[in-house]
Amino acid sequence: MKKLNTSPISGMQELLPEKQLVFDEIKRKIEEVYRKHGFLRIETPTIDRSEILFAKAGGDTEKQIYKVIKTNETAEDADQALRFDHTVPLARYIAEHESDLSFPFRVAQAGKNFRGERAQKGRFREFYQLDIDILGRESLPVAYDAEIITTLYDALKTFLKPKMVIRLSNRKILSGLIASQNLQEKAKDVFSIIDHSEKVAPEKTQQSLNEINLIESQIDLINKFMAIKGQKSEVIEKLNALNIENEIFREGVDELSEVLGTLESENVEAIGDMLIVRGLDYYTGTVFETFLPDYLKLGSVCSGGRYENLTAHYSDQKFPGVGGSIGLTRLFSILDENGLLEKNLKSSVDVALVPISENEHGYALKLAKALREKGYATDVILTDKKLGQKLTHAAKIAKSGIVIGEEEVKSGNLKIKDFETGEEKPL
Amino acid sequence: MKKLNTSPISGMQELLPEKQLVFDEIKRKIEEVYRKHGFLRIETPTIDRSEILFAKAGGDTEKQIYKVIKTNETAEDADQALRFDHTVPLARYIAEHESDLSFPFRVAQAGKNFRGERAQKGRFREFYQLDIDILGRESLPVAYDAEIITTLYDALKTFLKPKMVIRLSNRKILSGLIASQNLQEKAKDVFSIIDHSEKVAPEKTQQSLNEINLIESQIDLINKFMAIKGQKSEVIEKLNALNIENEIFREGVDELSEVLGTLESENVEAIGDMLIVRGLDYYTGTVFETFLPDYLKLGSVCSGGRYENLTAHYSDQKFPGVGGSIGLTRLFSILDENGLLEKNLKSSVDVALVPISENEHGYALKLAKALREKGYATDVILTDKKLGQKLTHAAKIAKSGIVIGEEEVKSGNLKIKDFETGEEKPL
Numbered sequence: 001m002k003k004l005n006t007s008p009i010s011g012m013q014e015l016l017p018e019k020q021l022v023f024d025e026i027k028r029k030i031e032e033v034y035r036k037h038g039f040l041r042i043e044t045p046t047i048d049r050s051e052i053l054f055a056k057a058g059g060d061t062e063k064q065i066y067k068v069i070k071t072n073e074t075a076e077d078a079d080q081a082l083r084f085d086h087t088v089p090l091a092r093y094i095a096e097h098e099s100d101l102s103f104p105f106r107v108a109q110a111g112k113n114f115r116g117e118r119a120q121k122g123r124f125r126e127f128y129q130l131d132i133d134i135l136g137r138e139s140l141p142v143a144y145d146a147e148i149i150t151t152l153y154d155a156l157k158t159f160l161k162p163k164m165v166i167r168l169s170n171r172k173i174l175s176g177l178i179a180s181q182n183l184q185e186k187a188k189d190v191f192s193i194i195d196h197s198e199k200v201a202p203e204k205t206q207q208s209l210n211e212i213n214l215i216e217s218q219i220d221l222i223n224k225f226m227a228i229k230g231q232k233s234e235v236i237e238k239l240n241a242l243n244i245e246n247e248i249f250r251e252g253v254d255e256l257s258e259v260l261g262t263l264e265s266e267n268v269e270a271i272g273d274m275l276i277v278r279g280l281d282y283y284t285g286t287v288f289e290t291f292l293p294d295y296l297k298l299g300s301v302c303s304g305g306r307y308e309n310l311t312a313h314y315s316d317q318k319f320p321g322v323g324g325s326i327g328l329t330r331l332f333s334i335l336d337e338n339g340l341l342e343k344n345l346k347s348s349v350d351v352a353l354v355p356i357s358e359n360e361h362g363y364a365l366k367l368a369k370a371l372r373e374k375g376y377a378t379d380v381i382l383t384d385k386k387l388g389q390k391l392t393h394a395a396k397i398a399k400s401g402i403v404i405g406e407e408e409v410k411s412g413n414l415k416i417k418d419f420e421t422g423e424e425k426p427l
Numbered sequence: 428m429k430k431l432n433t434s435p436i437s438g439m440q441e442l443l444p445e446k447q448l449v450f451d452e453i454k455r456k457i458e459e460v461y462r463k464h465g466f467l468r469i470e471t472p473t474i475d476r477s478e479i480l481f482a483k484a485g486g487d488t489e490k491q492i493y494k495v496i497k498t499n500e501t502a503e504d505a506d507q508a509l510r511f512d513h514t515v516p517l518a519r520y521i522a523e524h525e526s527d528l529s530f531p532f533r534v535a536q537a538g539k540n541f542r543g544e545r546a547q548k549g550r551f552r553e554f555y556q557l558d559i560d561i562l563g564r565e566s567l568p569v570a571y572d573a574e575i576i577t578t579l580y581d582a583l584k585t586f587l588k589p590k591m592v593i594r595l596s597n598r599k600i601l602s603g604l605i606a607s608q609n610l611q612e613k614a615k616d617v618f619s620i621i622d623h624s625e626k627v628a629p630e631k632t633q634q635s636l637n638e639i640n641l642i643e644s645q646i647d648l649i650n651k652f653m654a655i656k657g658q659k660s661e662v663i664e665k666l667n668a669l670n671i672e673n674e675i676f677r678e679g680v681d682e683l684s685e686v687l688g689t690l691e692s693e694n695v696e697a698i699g700d701m702l703i704v705r706g707l708d709y710y711t712g713t714v715f716e717t718f719l720p721d722y723l724k725l726g727s728v729c730s731g732g733r734y735e736n737l738t739a740h741y742s743d744q745k746f747p748g749v750g751g752s753i754g755l756t757r758l759f760s761i762l763d764e765n766g767l768l769e770k771n772l773k774s775s776v777d778v779a780l781v782p783i784s785e786n787e788h789g790y791a792l793k794l795a796k797a798l799r800e801k802g803y804a805t806d807v808i809l810t811d812k813k814l815g816q817k818l819t820h821a822a823k824i825a826k827s828g829i830v831i832g833e834e835e836v837k838s839g840n841l842k843i844k845d846f847e848t849g850e851e852k853p854l
Contacts, residue, residue: 004479006523006741008472009507014520016527017467017534024468036799038776038806040444040824041451045435045553046473046539047493052431066474066495068509070543075501080436082495093441096433100443102823106806107444112473116497126472136810143788143809265789266796314433349465361570362692369693372463372581379465379533382570383563396529397467 011117011125013329021345023332026159030130030326031110033155037147039108039132044089046112050081052092055313064115082114086131087310087323094135095314103137103319104144124329130155133323135310140320142255145286145306146262152290152302152324153268161340162292164301166263167229167273170256170286171305173239174277176249177225186212194226195277228274232260235272252285259286284308286322298334302326350376351416352398354390356405363409367402395419402427438544438552440756448772450759453586457557457753458537460582464574466535466559471516473539477508479519482740491542509541513558514737514750521562522741530564530746531571551756557582560750562737567747569682572713572733573689579717579729579751580695588767589719591728593690594656594700597683597713598732600666601704603676604652613639621653622704655701659687662699679712686713711735713749725761729753777803778843779825781817783832790836794829822846829854 008014015023035041047068054062067078083089086109094101110130117123132151134144149166156164174194178187189212197205209219221242228238236257244250256272263270270288278287285306292298304324311319335341351371355364364380371378379398381390387403394401400418408414414427435441442450458468474495481489494505510516513536521528537557544550559578561571576593583591601621605614616639624632636646648669655665666680683699690697697715705714712733719725731751738746762768778798782791791807798805806825808817814830821828827845835841841854 003742004482004519004740005476006479006519008519008523009474009476012472012474014472014523015469016524017469020468020470035775036802036804038779038804038825040775041447042442042444043447045439045441047436047439047541047553049432049436052433055431063498065498067498068493068495069502069505071490071492071494073502075496078496092431092433092435096435096441097443102820104808104810104820106824114474126474139810141809141811147807147809262792266792313431315430348462348467352465365689365693375463377463377465380574381531382568382574383531383566384568393529393531397533398465 009125010119011123013124013127013333018346019336021348022341023328025342025345026332027110027128027130027328029158030155030328031108033151033158034108034110034130034132037106037132037151037154039106039151041108041110042090042093043109043111044083044086044093046082046114047080048083048089048092050079052313053081053083053088055088061115064117066114066116084115085113086111086129086325087133090131090133091310091319092314094319095311098137098315098317098319103135104140105135106132107135108132122330122333124333127327127329129325129327131323131325133321135319135321138318138320140322142258142285142306143262145255145322146259146266148304148322148324149259149263149270149288150266150268152304152326153270155326156290156302159342160292160301160335162294164269164290164292166268166270166288166290167276168256168260168263168270168286168288169272169274169276170252170259171277171283172248172252172285173256173274174225174252176246176252177221177242177244179248180244180246181218181221183214183218186214190222191277192279194222194275195279197226198275225274228272230271232257232264232272235260255285278303278305282307282310288324295334295338298338301331301334346420347398348377349379349398350400352379352381352394352401354381354387354394354401354403356387356403358384359406360404360409364404367404367414436552437546438550440551440554440760445773446763448775449768450755452769452772453759454537454555454557454755456585457582457755458535460578460585461535461537461557461559464533464559464578464581466533466578468535468537469517469520470536470538471510471513471520473509473541474507475510475516475519477506479740480508480510480515482515488542491544493541493543511542512540513538513556513752514560517558517560518737518746519741521746522738525564525742525744525746530562531567532562533559534562535559549757549760551760554754554756556752557755558750558752560748562746562748565745565747567749569685569712569733570689572682572749573686573693575731575749575751576686576690576697576715577693577695579731579753580697582753583717583729586769587719587728587762589721591696591717591719593695593697593715593717594703595683595687595690595697595713595715596699596701596703597679597686598704598710599675599679599712600683600701601652601679603673603679604648604669604671606675607671607673608645608648610641610645613641617649618704619706621649621702622706624653625702652701655699657698659684659691659699662687682712705730705732709734709737715751722761722765725765728758728761773847774825775804776806776825777827779806779808779821779828781808781814781821781828781830783814783830785811786833787831787836791831794831794841 066082068080069078193208239253283305287305289300290302306322308320353364368378368380415424416427417424493509495507496505620635663684710732714732716727717729733749735747780791795805795807842851843854844851
C-alpha cells in the first residue's frame with residue numbers, strides 16, 4: 001500500500017508531549033489570571049455563518065477566511081466559514097444573548113482561530129488566541145481600558161522572563177489633530193503613514209507625508225506628534241504643547257492621561273507612544289501593543305484597544321467595549337526559538353511503577369490507585385519486556401520510578417528513584 | 428442597515444457563562460483524572476489533509492466530513508478538511524513522531540471534532556471529545572485494556588451522579604464463533620444483526636438471521652451467544668458452555684476474562700455483554716460502552732476498544748492500541764436536559780468590589796490586587812451608575828460583594844456580603 005505523507009499541513013503547530021506540557025502550563029497561567037481578574041469564560045462555535053464573518057472582515061482578512069463545505073457541496077454553497085478571530089463571534093454572542101448578560105460584561109475566550117495565510121515562519125494558519133474583553137451597555141468608562149491592560153500585563157508576567165513594555169496611545173488624539181487641521185479627507189492616509197513608520201526608513205515616511213500634499217506646518221506638526229513618547233507626565237505635557245484646539249483631541253489626551261495614571265499606580269510598565277495606531281482596525285480610543293525591548297524584532301506579543309460599537313451589524317443597541325488578545329501559538333513558537341521557555345517541565349507523570357513480572361501487576365495497580373488518590377500522576381508499566389527496557393521507558397516518561405518485585409510485594413518496602421538526580425529513597 | 432441573524436448555526440452548542448463554567452469544570456475533572464493516570468496530552472491540528480481523513484473515514488462519516496476552501500478556491504481544490512475524530516490524526520501523529528515517543532505511549536486528547544450531520548436533538552456538528560489511548564510498538568498487553576476502562580470510569584465518576592455500568596465484550600469471541608461455523612463470508616451480516624439487535628424488535632433480529640440463510644443450530648448458537656451477560660464468572664462459564672473449538676474464540680474469552688477480572692478488583696462496575704459490538708468499526712478485541720441504567724434512553728455515554736493496527740496507511744510498523752472517548756458536548760447537553768448537572772457553580776467570580784464613587788476607585792483597585800494575590804477572583808465595578816444598580820450587577824456576576832465608600836476608605840473596615848445567604852461579615 002502507498003504510504004501517506006504524515007507531516008501536519010504547513011502553518012500548523014504540532015508539539016511533542018514535553019512541549020505540549022509547557023504550552024498547556026502557559027495557557028493555564030494566562031487563563032488563571034483572567035479568572036482572577038473577574039473574567040467569565042465563554043466559547044463560541046468555530047464554524048459560523050459566512051455573512052457574519054465576512055461582514056466584519058474586509059481587506060486581507062477576507063481572502064484568508066476558510067469556508068467550509070460538505071462532501072456534496074460546491075464553493076457556492078459555502079454559507080459557513082471558520083472564525084478568524086474571537087471578536088466577530090463575540091459581537092454576535094453579545095447581540096444574541098444580551099438579555100441574559102449583566103453589563104459591564106468581563107468575558108474571556110481561549111480557543112483556536114483560523115486564517116489561510118501564506119505559510120511563513122512565525123505565521124500560523126490555526127492558532128490559539130486568548131482574548132479578554134469588557135463590554136458595556138450604551139457606555140463604558142475609560143477606567144476599564146486600564147483594567148484590560150493590567151490583566152494582560154499580569155498574565156504575561158507569569159511566564160515571560162524578558163522585560164516587557166506596553167506602548168499606548170489613543171486614536172482620538174490623532175483624529176482630533178487631523179480634524180484641527182481640516183485634514184479629515186486624508187485621515188486614512190495619515191493613520192496609515194504613522195502606522196507603517198517603524199517598518200520603513202524615515203525618509204520614506206517624510207516622502208509619504210509630502211505625497212499626500214500636506215503643507216509644511218502640518219508636516220511639522222505630525223513629525224512633532226510622532227516623536228512624542230515616554231512616561232505620563234512627559235507625554236501629556238508634550239501633547240498639550242502642540243496647542244491643538246479640538247474637543248476630540250482633548251478627550252483623547254484626558255483618556256490617555258487617565259489610563260497611563262492608573263497603569264503607573266498599578267506598576268504596569270507602560271509608556272505613551274504616538275506611533276501606536278493599530279492599523280485601520282475598528283479601534284476608536286485607547287490602543288496598545290506590547291514589546292520585549294531585548295527582542296524587538298519579535299514584534300508585538302499582545303495588543304488591543306477600545307471599540308465603540310462592535311455590534312452595529314447585529315443590534316440597534318450600542319455595546320462599547322475594550323479588549324486585548326495574546327496570540328499564544330505565535331508567542332510560544334517565538335519563545336521556543338529564542339530559548340525563553342521554562343525548561344524544568346519534564347513530564348506531567350510524577351511516578352512510573354515498574355512491576356518486574358506479571359505477578360506484581362495486581363500490587364502495582366493497587367499502589368497506583370493509592371498514589372493517584374494522593375494526587376500523583378502515576379503510570380504503571382504492564383509490558384512483558386525485560387526490566388532494563390521497562391526502566392528506560394520509565395525514565396523517559398516520568399519524573400521518578402518505583403520497581404516492584406517479589407521482595408517488595410512481600411515486605412512492602414518500596415524505594416522511589418528520582419530520574420533527574422539518580423537519588424533513591426524509601427517511599 | 429439590515430441586521431444579521433445572530434443565533435449560532437444549528438447543531439452548535441453555545442452556552443451562557445454560568446453553564447460554560449459547569450462545562451469547564453467537568454472538562455477539567457476529566458482531564459485531571461487522565462493526567463493522574465499517566466496520560467500525556469497532545470494536540471493535533473483541526474485541519475488535516477483530506478487524503479488522511481478520507482482514507483479512514485468510509486460510510487456515513489465520509490459524507491459528514493467538512494472540507495475547507497479559501498475564498499478563491501473551488502470544491503475541487505479542497506485537499507484539506509476538518510478532523511471528525513481524534514483517532515485518525517492520532518494515527519498520523521504516531522507515524523510522524525514515533526522516533527521521539529516512548530512506548531507504550533499513554534496519550535490524552537481533548538478538543539473539538541466536526542461532523543456535518545443532519546441537525547437533530549442531541550447531535551452536534553462541532554463537539555468536544557476527550558480521548559485517551561495507549562499505543563504499543565508491535566505489541567501491547569491486554570492489561571492496558573483494563574487500564575483504559577478504569578481511567579474512563581474514574582473520570583466519569585467525578586461528575587456523573589447516576590449509577591453507571593460498563594458493558595464489555597471482545598470481538599475475537601464472535602469472530603471465533605463465526606469461524607467455528609464456517610460463516611466467515613457472513614461475518615459482516617452477523618456483526619451487524621447483533622449490533623442492531625437492541626434497536627429493533629426481537630422478531631426482526633430473528634428474521635434477519637433467517638434471511639442470511641443460517642441453519643437452525645447456528646441460529647440457536649447465536650441466540651444463546653447473544654443472551655450471555657453478567658459478572659465475570661457467569662459470562663465465562665456460559666461462553667465455555669457453548670463448546671466452541673476455535674483458537675480465536677478461546678483467545679477472546681481469555682482476554683475478556685482478564686479484563687473483567689482486573690475491573691472487578693478495581694471496583695469498576697462492569698459486566699460482560701455479548702450484545703456489545705461497536706458497529707463495523709476498526710476494533711479487533713475488547714469493545715465497551717457505558718450506560719446509565721436509570722437513563723437507558725440516553726444511549727452510551729463513553730465507549731471504545733482495542734485496535735490492532737491503526738497506522739497501516741502511514742507506516743510499515745505496527746502500533747496496536749486501545750482507547751476510549753467521552754463525547755462531552757453531547758453528554759453535557761444530556762445531563763443538562765435531565766437536570767443532572769451540578770447546580771452550585773454560580774460564578775467563577777468570588778468577590779465584586781463596589782466603589783460608591785470615583786473617589787474610591789484607587790482604593791478598590793488596590794484591594795482587588797491584594798485579593799487576587801490571595802487567589803480570589805475579583806471584579807471591580809467602575810461604572811458611574813447608582814449604587815443600587817451596581818449592587819444588582821454585583822449580585823448577578825459574583826458570589827459576594829464589598830461596598831467601598833468614603834467611610835470604608837478612611838477606616839479600612841470592610842464588610843463582605845454573601846449574595847447567596849445575604850449574610851454580611853467583616854472582611
